[in-house]
Amino acid sequence: MNTDPVDVFMARVAKHAALADPARLRIVDLLTLGDFSPTELQAELGMPSNLLSHHLRTLESAGLAARHRSEADKRRSYIRLATGALEGLAPGREHGARRILFVCTRNSARSQLATALWNQVSEIPAASAGTHPADRIAPGAIDVANRHGVALADLPPRRLDDVAHGDDFVVTVCDNAHEEILNPGGIHWSVPDPLRLNTEDAFEAAFSEIARRVGGLAPRLHAA
Incomplete structure (x- = not known):
């Protein structure tokens, strides 16, 4: 049987690996509802900033999350679900x-x-x-x-x-x-x-x- 091209398959692997951690899965669950600042995510998760930063970097690397600057306070950023983040988690039209x-x-x-x-x-x-x-x-x-x-x-x-x-x-x-x-x-x-x-x-x-x-x-x- 045919399978996904290697690059598509490996992208799926990266997403599943990132979501295997309970904290990262919870972050993605929250991002399906709306955008959060790191401070807001810390409050939701009860997590220290250094650990949250690690999880966010992993999610960004896997193409699950994206960061953008606030238009109001330029020192503030928001984390959002990346475009197409949840696409490809299940096998495609193979x-x-x-x-x-x-x-x-x-x-x-x-x-x-x-x-x-x-x-x-x-x-x-x-x-x-x-x-x-x-x-x-x-x-x-x-x-x-x-x-x-x-x-x-x-x-x-x-x-x-x-x-x-x-x-x-x-x-x-x-x-x-x-x-x-x-x-x-x-x-x-x-x-x-x-x-x-x-x-x-x-x-x-x-x-x-x-x-x-x-x-x-x-x-x-x-x-x-």
Whole structure:
């Protein structure tokens, strides 16, 4: 898989290292609210000036804080959150994909739901398939999709070999499928099979987990 360029990655490392200290994290928390003078930060933190100066230098070096002079009293300075300070703390759009292929064993619930949810949040095309497809989509998957206003594709379960392209970004949403195909170059979401219990709660839990995962992955991918 592609990763951030080295310089971008190292900038992230510097920010995370700076924020690992509780006092510096508290300073950044305060700066998200507004600008503070060093004296005001000392009062908020109960910290001696020399220690505060050390923390502020570290935050400035990491690109998290910036200092500017007061327009009133030129001897006074204010610390503010640097422009874009909190950008890049989470991984960025690292991977390009022509199509997302969601795979589970029977292509009757989890992979169908994942595809439908993906199509709501991303312009990258998506499809689904199964290693051993069922005859039909599970009624519980249809019901949970309807409850949440999600439109399932009007396609029956399909076999992986009939659907897969060589350049697909494969996401297995089933442990059995993942361990069967080993999914080289793709990713795996270990989502419990709602058909084991075949209850409304089980399908709701699977839907919620897949929706959370889709929401986390979509911002990480860009169309190749």
